[in-house]
Amino acid sequence: MLIKIRTTTLAITLLGSLLAINNTQAQTIFACEPEWAALTRVLLPEARLHVATHAQQDPHHIEARPTLIAQLRSADAAICTGASLESGWLPTLQQRSGNPRIQNGAPGLFFAASAVKLLDARPGAGGNPFAGDIHEEGNPHLHTDPRRLLEVARAWHQRLQQLFPAQQAAIAQRYEVFQTQWQARIPLWEKRAASLRGAQLAAQHGSFTYLWHWLGIQQIADLEPKPGLAPTPGHLQQLLERLRAKPPLAIVITSYQDARAARWLSQQLENRVPLIQLPATVNDPEAADALGRWFEQLIDQLSTR
Numbered sequence: 001m002l003i004k005i006r007t008t009t010l011a012i013t014l015l016g017s018l019l020a021i022n023n024t025q026a027q028t029i030f031a032c033e034p035e036w037a038a039l040t041r042v043l044l045p046e047a048r049l050h051v052a053t054h055a056q057q058d059p060h061h062i063e064a065r066p067t068l069i070a071q072l073r074s075a076d077a078a079i080c081t082g083a084s085l086e087s088g089w090l091p092t093l094q095q096r097s098g099n100p101r102i103q104n105g106a107p108g109l110f111f112a113a114s115a116v117k118l119l120d121a122r123p124g125a126g127g128n129p130f131a132g133d134i135h136e137e138g139n140p141h142l143h144t145d146p147r148r149l150l151e152v153a154r155a156w157h158q159r160l161q162q163l164f165p166a167q168q169a170a171i172a173q174r175y176e177v178f179q180t181q182w183q184a185r186i187p188l189w190e191k192r193a194a195s196l197r198g199a200q201l202a203a204q205h206g207s208f209t210y211l212w213h214w215l216g217i218q219q220i221a222d223l224e225p226k227p228g229l230a231p232t233p234g235h236l237q238q239l240l241e242r243l244r245a246k247p248p249l250a251i252v253i254t255s256y257q258d259a260r261a262a263r264w265l266s267q268q269l270e271n272r273v274p275l276i277q278l279p280a281t282v283n284d285p286e287a288a289d290a291l292g293r294w295f296e297q298l299i300d301q302l303s304t305r
Contacts, residue, residue, distance in 0.1 A: 082111025133228025
C-alpha cells in the first residue's frame, strides 16, 4: 500500500512538472514579414520564430514553398499584415498546412491591419482588372509609420496574452517598456526629419506612403503606371517631361525593386535628382532594436540624400 501511494504521488508530481514545462515552453510564431518578427521578438523573446519573407523580397509575391507550409503547420500563432498583402500565397499555406490554429477567424491568426486605420482605402476597386494591384482595404504598408506600429504592438501583445495566459504578466511588462521607449523616440525622429516636411518625392509603388504621411512628405509621381505594374517606357517618358519642369527632391525605391527605371529617370534629369534605395523593412529581425535602427536608417538616408 505504501509503495502504491508513493508511486501515485510520484506520478502526480511528474505530471505537474510536465504541465508546468508545457505552460512555459517556447511558443512557435510564424511571421509573414520581418517587421512583425522583430516586434514579436520584443514581446515574446523566447519564441521560436519563422519568417516567411525577408527585406530583399516583395511581400506581395513569394512562392508557397514546402518549407513555409511545414513552418506554418507547427505554429502556435501567426502574425501577418493583412489588407490583402499576402493574398497571393498565405491562403495556400493555410490550406496545405492544415493547422486549425492559424485559419481565418481563429485567435491564433493576427492581422496587423486590423489594429490601425489604413490610408487609401478603395472599396470595390479590386474587382477592376484594369486598375492594377489595388488593395480595397487600404495601403498595407502600415509599418513605415511608427505611430501605427505602436498601435499594432498594443493589439498584438493583447492577443499574445490571450493565447499564452501563463505569460501574461511578462508580455505586459515587455510591452510597457517598449511603449514607453517608442513614444519617447517618435518626437526625436520627427525633429531629425523636420527639414523634410513639405518635400516632394517621386517613388515607385506605395511602399512608403505611411512614412511620407507621418513626416509630411508629398509623393508627386509614381514610377508605376498602375499599382503593382512595372514601369513602362511610355509612362517613364511622361514622368520625365513632368519632372523636368518641377524636379522632386529625390527618386525613392525599395531595396528589393529593380533600380533600372529609377536610375534611367535620374540620369535623364542630369543626376540633379538623386536615387535613394530604402530598406522596406528590417534586415535582421533577430537583431537588438531592429525596428528602431530601421527607422533611424530611413531618416538618415532621406536627410543625407
